[in-house]
Each structure stands twice: as structure tokens, then as C-alpha cells.
Amino acid sequence: MLEDKNPQRTSLEELGEFGLIEHLTKNFELKQSTSIQGIGDDAAVLDFKDKKVVVSTDMLVEGVHFDLSYMPLKHLGYKAVIVNLSDIYAMNAVATQITMSIAVSNRFPLEALEEFYAGVQTACEFYNVDLIGGDTTSSKTGMLISATSIGVANTDDLVYRNGAKANDLLVVSGDLGGAYLGLQVLEREKEVFKVNPNSQPDLDPYSYIVERQLKPEARKDMVDLLKKLEVHPTAMIDISDGLSSEILHLCKNSGVGCNLFEDKIPLDPTVISTAEEFKMDSTMIALSGGEDYELLFTIDQADYPKIKANPNLTVIGHITSKEEGVHLITRAETKIPLKAQGWNSFDGIQ
Amino acid sequence: MLEDKNPQRTSLEELGEFGLIEHLTKNFELKQSTSIQGIGDDAAVLDFKDKKVVVSTDMLVEGVHFDLSYMPLKHLGYKAVIVNLSDIYAMNAVATQITMSIAVSNRFPLEALEEFYAGVQTACEFYNVDLIGGDTTSSKTGMLISATSIGVANTDDLVYRNGAKANDLLVVSGDLGGAYLGLQVLEREKEVFKVNPNSQPDLDPYSYIVERQLKPEARKDMVDLLKKLEVHPTAMIDISDGLSSEILHLCKNSGVGCNLFEDKIPLDPTVISTAEEFKMDSTMIALSGGEDYELLFTIDQADYPKIKANPNLTVIGHITSKEEGVHLITRAETKIPLKAQGWNSFDGIQ
Structure with a gap:
């Protein structure tokens, strides 16, 4: 290739x-x-x-x-x-x-x-x-x-993982799942190439997600933006292992629970279409795919007006008391416990 | 084993x-x-x-x-x-x-x-x-x-590699060559073990050099000692790749030359006897063996009285002008240019 x-x-x-x-x-x-x-x-x-x-x-x-x-x-x-x-x-x-x-x-x-x-x-x-x-x-x-x-x-x-408190909003930068799906596209092309070394892959339709895999960026711009917006997150973590595992880390460190809304998870159109093509669930990919290197953070509700107009930041849930647990609220409005299914280098996606 | x-x-x-x-x-x-x-x-x-x-x-x-x-x-x-x-x-x-x-x-x-x-x-x-x-x-x-x-x-x-000046004394802590010879002993026993898995190696005669290989120490004690003696080295480097390559680094960084005296290089009796057993030259081992983790440094001659009584520190040479080059003065009093023959992880001992 x-x-x-x-x-x-x-x-x-x-x-x-x-x-x-x-x-x-x-x-x-x-x-x-x-x-x-x-x-x-x-x-x-x-x-x-x-x-x-x-x-x-x-x-x-x-x-x-x-x-x-x-x-x-x-x-x-x-x-x-x-x-x-x-x-x-x-x-x-x-x-x-x-x-x-x-x-x-x-x-x-x-x-x-x-x-x-x-x-x-x-x-x-x-x-x-x-x-x-x-x-x-x-x-x-x-x-x-x-x-x-x-x-x-x-x-x-400094923002640690342990400062989130009940009623804080859970916010994520950019969109999720692209890097993992980009990897699936590259893996598929590799298999095609093995069978036919003369094949020329057409990666154009997948350029966004392939770039998310091959040339990801770290969100320095978000740190700068938060400073400019005068928003000081109460807790923050980067998303290297998939959204669900990072939410669980943040909640565990902060001693809180969380409701994550499936319909709020930001997905690029390429992620949605490619997930369909691979017969994969795009929510599952965002939750467990990893390598997005977006920032996940919590803010006080009073700061919401400062971020709401920004297309790079999406409120995806809110913090609850620890006793309420950590849940995903699905599109069908069922409430299911969030499990850590992030990338684990000892056995791949768990 | x-x-x-x-x-x-x-x-x-x-x-x-x-x-x-x-x-x-x-x-x-x-x-x-x-x-x-x-x-x-x-x-x-x-x-x-x-x-x-x-x-x-x-x-x-x-x-x-x-x-x-x-x-x-x-x-x-x-x-x-x-x-x-x-x-x-x-x-x-x-x-x-x-x-x-x-x-x-x-x-x-x-x-x-x-x-x-x-x-x-x-x-x-x-x-x-x-x-x-x-x-x-x-x-x-x-x-x-x-x-x-x-x-x-x-x-x-702070002591960098670049402060040595002509007429400074070249000093080394501890003794050299042990870690490399300890490795040779362990390699030999491994070969014996491959042939006869029931063999029980007697490593007692080699305990000093085997320990130098398996459980080396870093010379924090020397840093403490130099402070206590009020000696501030003009340049310093640790010996991880063999004495000759470290001397060359130090001289290159400081823009100086050096005379190293073969008969001054500190060798433990076990190094001398084991080198003989392996038909290896003990000077060569000290120069090129590596992994000794001793400190090599230069001091102003005025500081010599402060260190001369210490059995852990040995003056092994002196700094010259760059034009005089970097030489080993052998026991036979011949002067030969010092070559970098230290450990190189890309091809072992060069």
C-alpha cells in the first residue's frame, strides 16, 4: 500500500x-x-x-x-x-x-x-x-x-480528574469514534492489498476518519479556548481509550455518578456512514473505540452560557451523586449502566 | 539456571x-x-x-x-x-x-x-x-x-560535560570492568546450563562481578561525598558505555585533550583474575566494557588534596589542550590514541 x-x-x-x-x-x-x-x-x-x-x-x-x-x-x-x-x-x-x-x-x-x-x-x-x-x-x-x-x-x-461535582455538565471537544473507524478502513485495505498488491485503494470517502487515525491532533486549542472563555473545568481527562472508560475514570476519581445521553454524543457524518458500512453501532464505537484524543471535562452549570455557542464543544451529560451510578441514557430512553469497554492493550477492545 | x-x-x-x-x-x-x-x-x-x-x-x-x-x-x-x-x-x-x-x-x-x-x-x-x-x-x-x-x-x-580545562585531573569513582566480566561469567554458565540443565553453577568466586552486572548501584554516595569534601567537579559524566567512550565524550564537549594512564585504572582483583581466566585484557575491558555506572569527572588541581585520601576516588589522568589529543599512556609508556570502543546497542562492542 x-x-x-x-x-x-x-x-x-x-x-x-x-x-x-x-x-x-x-x-x-x-x-x-x-x-x-x-x-x-x-x-x-x-x-x-x-x-x-x-x-x-x-x-x-x-x-x-x-x-x-x-x-x-x-x-x-x-x-x-x-x-x-x-x-x-x-x-x-x-x-x-x-x-x-x-x-x-x-x-x-x-x-x-x-x-x-x-x-x-x-x-x-x-x-x-x-x-x-x-x-x-x-x-x-x-x-x-x-x-x-x-x-x-x-x-x-491545573485541572485534575477528581473535581467533578453533582449537577456539573459533562462536555466533550470535537467528535468521537473517527480514529477507531479509520483504523478499520486501513485494516480492510491492508487485507485487500494482501490479496491483490496492484489494487489502488480509494480512501477519499474516508479521508476524515483515516486522518483521525494517522494524524490525530492534541486539543491544545481547547485549552486555549477555555482560558479565553474564562471557563475553568472542575475535572478533565483526555479520551485515549474510548468515552466510556474515561467517564468511568473521571467519575471514580471524583466520587460521583453520571448520566450520559446517547443522542448527544458528537459523531461526524463519515463516522455514521462508515459505521453503517461496517455494520457496527456508532455509539458503541464512540464509547469504546479510543484514540480520539479529545478532551472530556466537567463544568459548573453557571459556565454553560460561555460554551453553548461553540461548535467544538458538546454537552453530553451531567454529573449525579455517586449513589445514582454511571449510566447511558439511550435514544430509546432506557437507562443502562456504563461499562468500561475501552481499548486495552493486553487484549484489544474488551 | x-x-x-x-x-x-x-x-x-x-x-x-x-x-x-x-x-x-x-x-x-x-x-x-x-x-x-x-x-x-x-x-x-x-x-x-x-x-x-x-x-x-x-x-x-x-x-x-x-x-x-x-x-x-x-x-x-x-x-x-x-x-x-x-x-x-x-x-x-x-x-x-x-x-x-x-x-x-x-x-x-x-x-x-x-x-x-x-x-x-x-x-x-x-x-x-x-x-x-x-x-x-x-x-x-x-x-x-x-x-x-x-x-x-x-x-x-550543576556539573555539565563541557567544563573540563587543561591541567584538570581526571578522576573516576569505584572500579571498572566488573559488570562486563560478570556478564561473561553469566553467559558462560548459561551455555553450560543448556548442555546440562542439572549443573549447579558455582558463582561464589565471581560474586563481586556478578553483582556488578545484576545489581549495580548509582553513585549517589559520590555526589554526597563530593559535596561534603567541597569539591565541585569541572565536568562530569557517568560510565555506562565504557571508560574510553565517556572520556571522548567529555573531551569533545569540553574542547580539550587528555592523557589516561593505564596503570592508574582501578580494577578489582576479581576483574584481574577473571579477565586472565577468559584470556581477555583487563584494560580493554575497563575501556570498553560498559555498565559500570561509576562517575568520571575532572577537578581543578587545587582540589587534589581533598580527594587524595579517599579509596573510592582514583586519579587516572589529566586534561591537556585539544591539540594534544586524547591518549592512553600504556604500562610500557607508549602513547596510543584512545578510540571509542564502548558498547553500542546496534552492534554490541564495536
Whole structure:
């Protein structure tokens, strides 16, 4: 499906480990005032003054989280950054630095790693974060990526998962389910390609959801928007594992219950049509699909007027007392308990 | 060689990813005043006030950096922490927090991960660092570990790699080559075990070097000692890849040359005797073996009286001008250029 258009192959042994890090990161500049020393010493040095520091880490494993047969390495580098930054934004913090480590087979040519780092750099520039460290090592088999991102916030700006209270509104940014369905389309095309390597897939009708899978964005814009709207969420989490599992996390951490309304869940038309094509239930996909990297948060009802006109924010439910439990109110107005059916890397969708 | 003495096996699917992280980290307490929020939200929250923050990250790959056939998981957890902390100490900083991510096959029983985290916890307690985050995911094949450690320092205390100047003394802590030779002993016993699974290895004569391989320590004590002795190194680096490659890094970063004296390189008697047994050159092993996690640093000659009586510190050479180059002065008093022959994960010892 994806051809290697670059026939140049420089072996990693030629460069050696130290040369490799230097080579791959030579075009990365430090731009953050908090970055004192980046790559090139035993550790990076940062200066946050009186700000709180926020740290998050994630791992991506080939064959579990990504498939190189349809994921271009540049996109993978981009996605590896944004997956991590999403957690920083979910704290209502500003992402400032990231470390990126990769393990790859030494049969990977240097040019492939350059592609990956080009994606990392594009994301770092777009989200205004400095690459300050990383490790590059060989792997006996597949590719593995580990990133740690760092952000800053004033104490009063931080939003944890535990602040939701009864009668708060449950709000989600963007729309849900696209990344998971994009993956289904790519998997289907891969199977077609296996049978007929000359087939040219027509992904045009699916471009929105394929992009949601291959080049997702982290919702820095939502953090900026909330600040502009003077809305301070009472609790917030990013949606990496599907809406239902994130709602359950948020409710558990806050010690509250929740009613989620099926008819309010924001779905792109492509998600609805593609779900039908795959004979899947679009609500189920939004609840359990994962990888949307949207923000899920709760706000005080008094803040509702500030957000109601914004097309990027949708109220999908409200917080209740813990005793009332966590429920989905279906279109048929039946009330069913919400179960965690998010993505679990140990056995896929549960 | 190492039997699984624990017949209990709980599958990872049973617990699910969220239950797993919660389960594995439930006995970890936050003890650092800088740790505001640990595991359990999108990101950890830290408060460093006016201190500089130091960040380092490392990856360990099964079959490249460790072999589970002779590395007990508890030791591996311990080593995964100290490998990372070593970089923080090499900045003359105080390690305060760490994140630990692992990818394992879902055929790993829970009890194996508990062993790994028990080692992580022992190291965190001994070195007084808080575990503040991590990711646990499945791997299609081997085990992979990625850690990011964080430390603090006052600006004036930080020691970079670039401050060495002509006539400074080159000093190393502890002794070198043990970890590499310990690995050779373990590899040999593994081969013996393959031929005769009933053989009982007698590792007693090698206990020092086997421990250097299986349970190395990071030299926090040296950082404390230097502070007590009021010695501020001009440059410092940790020895993870062999003495020669670290000397070359330090000289390159500082823009200086160096004379290293072969007869000054500190070697434990077990290293000397085992090197003879393996028909290997002990100097070569110290220069290229790696994984010693000792500290290599330069000091102003005026500080020599403060360190000369300490049995843990050895002056092994002196800094010269860049033009003089980097040389090893052999026991036979010949002067040969020092080459980087350290461990390279892309092709082993170069």
C-alpha cells in the first residue's frame, strides 16, 4: 500500500549510537525559555521558576498500537508526540518539553528514522515544545516508542480528574469514534492489498476518519479556548481509550455518578456512514473505540452560557451523586449502566 | 539456571490495563516534597520552586540490554531505576522522581511484573525517589523498559560535560570492568546450563562481578561525598558505555585533550583474575566494557588534596589542550590514541 519511495539506505551500524542521536536531533532547536540544556549531556536542564511542573509518559508498540504497513513513519513520529501532549493538555497545562526514545531493528535504514524524527519535529514545532532528550537503541523485533512530556501551569489553572461535582455538565471537544473507524478502513485495505498488491485503494470517502487515525491532533486549542472563555473545568481527562472508560475514570476519581445521553454524543457524518458500512453501532464505537484524543471535562452549570455557542464543544451529560451510578441514557430512553469497554492493550477492545 | 519458584500465575487479561497499573503501584508512596500528584491522573504534578530541573531517559530492551534467563526480574526492576538515576547524579543533581514504563507479552504472569516492581520499589526507596508515572502495555515479543528520571539542583551545583580545562585531573569513582566480566561469567554458565540443565553453577568466586552486572548501584554516595569534601567537579559524566567512550565524550564537549594512564585504572582483583581466566585484557575491558555506572569527572588541581585520601576516588589522568589529543599512556609508556570502543546497542562492542 505504501511504497518506500526513497531507495537510499544507510545502515545504523555505520553511524553508531552516538552519531545517530546527534544526527537525528541536529535540526531541533530549543525555543522554550524553560529549556536551559537539551540533548547532549547526561540529562536536560530545565528552569520552571514558580510554576508547577506536569509530567506524563506513554509507550507505543508496533503490532499493538501501530502497524507500519499503513502508518507512514513521519505520521508515526507526529502521533507519538501528540499522544503524549494530550495528557498534558488534559491537566489544563501548557506543554513545554518532550523526550522521545525509540527501539528499532538495526535493519531499519537511517532514512526511516529520519522520517520518524521529521514527524516528531513537525509536531514539536506545531505544539511549541522542545525535544530535550531521548534514547535510540536496537530492538530484536518490532519498533517501540516511549515518550515523556513535560508541561507547566499555575497552581490555580491545573485541572485534575477528581473535581467533578453533582449537577456539573459533562462536555466533550470535537467528535468521537473517527480514529477507531479509520483504523478499520486501513485494516480492510491492508487485507485487500494482501490479496491483490496492484489494487489502488480509494480512501477519499474516508479521508476524515483515516486522518483521525494517522494524524490525530492534541486539543491544545481547547485549552486555549477555555482560558479565553474564562471557563475553568472542575475535572478533565483526555479520551485515549474510548468515552466510556474515561467517564468511568473521571467519575471514580471524583466520587460521583453520571448520566450520559446517547443522542448527544458528537459523531461526524463519515463516522455514521462508515459505521453503517461496517455494520457496527456508532455509539458503541464512540464509547469504546479510543484514540480520539479529545478532551472530556466537567463544568459548573453557571459556565454553560460561555460554551453553548461553540461548535467544538458538546454537552453530553451531567454529573449525579455517586449513589445514582454511571449510566447511558439511550435514544430509546432506557437507562443502562456504563461499562468500561475501552481499548486495552493486553487484549484489544474488551 | 533460575527456576520460577512461584507457581502462581495470574493472567494480565484478568486484571486489564488500568487495574494493572493500580495494582502494581499501590505500595509506592510519594515522599518528596516536590511531588504534588503521582500516578492516577493524566499527568503527575511537581513543584520545584526555584530549583533547576534535570531530566534523563533510557530504554532497556530484552535480548539487547538484558537476558531474562539469568536476570531475575526483581534485579531488573532495580537496575532499570539505577541506570536512569546514574545520569541525574552525573549532573551533580539530586534525583527526586522517576517514571517507569514496560511492555511485556501478555503471557507474562502478573506475579512476574510484581517481582519487577518490587525491584523498582526497593531502588526508589534506597535512592529516595518517587515513582510518579508510567505505562504498562503489551509487547508482541520481548520485554522492553523505558524510564525517565527527574532531579533538582541549584544552578551553581550543576556539573555539565563541557567544563573540563587543561591541567584538570581526571578522576573516576569505584572500579571498572566488573559488570562486563560478570556478564561473561553469566553467559558462560548459561551455555553450560543448556548442555546440562542439572549443573549447579558455582558463582561464589565471581560474586563481586556478578553483582556488578545484576545489581549495580548509582553513585549517589559520590555526589554526597563530593559535596561534603567541597569539591565541585569541572565536568562530569557517568560510565555506562565504557571508560574510553565517556572520556571522548567529555573531551569533545569540553574542547580539550587528555592523557589516561593505564596503570592508574582501578580494577578489582576479581576483574584481574577473571579477565586472565577468559584470556581477555583487563584494560580493554575497563575501556570498553560498559555498565559500570561509576562517575568520571575532572577537578581543578587545587582540589587534589581533598580527594587524595579517599579509596573510592582514583586519579587516572589529566586534561591537556585539544591539540594534544586524547591518549592512553600504556604500562610500557607508549602513547596510543584512545578510540571509542564502548558498547553500542546496534552492534554490541564495536
